Amino acid sequence: MTPDTVAHRNRELIVHGLAEFARGNIGVLRELLHEDFVEHSPGNPSGRDAFLAFIATAPVARARLDIKRVIADDDYAVAHYHMIDASDGRGSAVIDVWRLVDGRITEHWDVVQPVPEPASTPHGMF
Template sequence: MTTDQETERNRRLVTDGFERFARGDIGVLRTLLHEDFVEHSPGNPSGRDAFVDFITRAPVASARLELKRVVADGPYVVMHYLMTESGGQATAVVDIWRLEDGLIVEHWDVVQPVADADQECRPR
């Protein structure tokens, strides 16, 4: 498989999985994550089963997710999306996934509250 084919396959796997998850299919994670999945976000558990159980109870499981962009390069897929919780709190999220043989083996993330429109930085 060429690097371009690997990149496209991984981008498609993660994007399709994200879309299913965003529609409420949390079980899709069990098909995407390697059994020995490593989570690099402090406080979140590693291991497929422990991570899925954790995510089931996390705010992201019931939030509205709006995908903004996807960047893929070989085994890495980066997703930027807006997560809006039921109370209206908006959070910008960047997930970085590393895949091997069609399964996600590692995850990193960056999470940041979205500023209200009146608090946004504007050029002077």
């Protein structure tokens, strides 16, 4: 993947966006999300403005995000990370999938799994 490929640009866009979001810059999502953004996670609203209002009060906005890997191609980017909030020391394993069009996120899916006791996962979650 060279710097001039769409896949590379998509990966860099997601890495930058996650890093900014993890620093508390929720406003970065206004730049990244298409105004007609479609959210596939149950209970989360679609539309950029509705999603921004929702995510600002969601637990992820106050959590530490430890990014483990980001994989991208010309249409999608996938991130696997450890989300840890103050109320749960083990946190959750998260996989986000984003569809991108012309450098904007147009759709989002995710899978969130609580991290169990270490004895339950001898090979680790990450």
